[in-house]
Amino acid sequence: MFKKWKWFFTILLVAATMLVIRLEDQGVVDTPVRKMVTTSADLTYLSELGQSWFDKENETITVSSDVGQADLLTFANAQVFKEGYLLQYDVGLPVYAGQNGLVVFTGHTKYTGKTMTISYDDGTTVSYGMLDSLAQLPYTSIQANDLIGMKEAGQLYLSIEKGDAHYDLEQIVQWLETMETHED
The missing domain is CATH 2.70.70.10 (Glucose Permease (Domain IIA))
Structure with a gap:
C-alpha cells in the first residue's frame, strides 16, 4: 500500500513540475522554475529522494565495453x-x-x-x-x-x-x- 502512495506522490510531483515549467516557457510564470529545478541542492535532494523511493539495487543492467561517452x-x-x-x-x-x-x-x-x-x-x-x-x-x-x-x-x-x-x-x-x- 505504501508503494502505491509513493508512486502517486512522485507522479503528482513530476506533473506539477512539468506544468509550472511549461507555464514558464510560455511566459505565464516569471519565476525561473527550470533553473531552480535543474541546479544545485534541489537536484541532489530530488536524486536522493528518488533513489530512496525506487531502490534499483536488485536491477542489474549488463553493458558492453563499447558504449559510453x-x-x-x-x-x-x-x-x-x-x-x-x-x-x-x-x-x-x-x-x-x-x-x-x-x-x-x-x-x-x-x-x-x-x-x-x-x-x-x-x-x-x-x-x-x-x-x-x-x-x-x-x-x-x-x-x-x-x-x-x-x-x-x-x-x-x-x-x-x-x-x-x-x-x-x-x-x-x-x-x-x-x-x-x-x-x-
Whole structure:
C-alpha cells in the first residue's frame, strides 16, 4: 500500500513540475522554475529522494565495453551556443549516460529542441540538446551507459554545469574523457 502512495506522490510531483515549467516557457510564470529545478541542492535532494523511493539495487543492467561517452569526443568542430556548445558530428551516434544520475528534464526547448538534462552523481548537471530521439523519462534514475537518446549527423548541444559555473570546451572534453575511462 505504501508503494502505491509513493508512486502517486512522485507522479503528482513530476506533473506539477512539468506544468509550472511549461507555464514558464510560455511566459505565464516569471519565476525561473527550470533553473531552480535543474541546479544545485534541489537536484541532489530530488536524486536522493528518488533513489530512496525506487531502490534499483536488485536491477542489474549488463553493458558492453563499447558504449559510453567516447563517441561524443569525435565531433568535427564546436561553437559557443547559450551556456554550452554546439558540437558538429559527421555521422549519427547513440548518446549514453556518463555515469549514474537522475534525469531532471526531458522535453523540447525553444533553442535546443529535444533536450535531456541529467544531474549526475559527481555534481555536474549536463544538458544534451538537439537530439533526434529521447530514450528516458523525466525524474528517473539512470545508470552509467544507459541510452539517453540518438543523434543523427549534425549538431548536438552540450552544456555542463557544476555549482554555478558552466564548463568551457576544454573542461567539457576533459569531462567526456573522464567518463570514457569509467566504462566497464
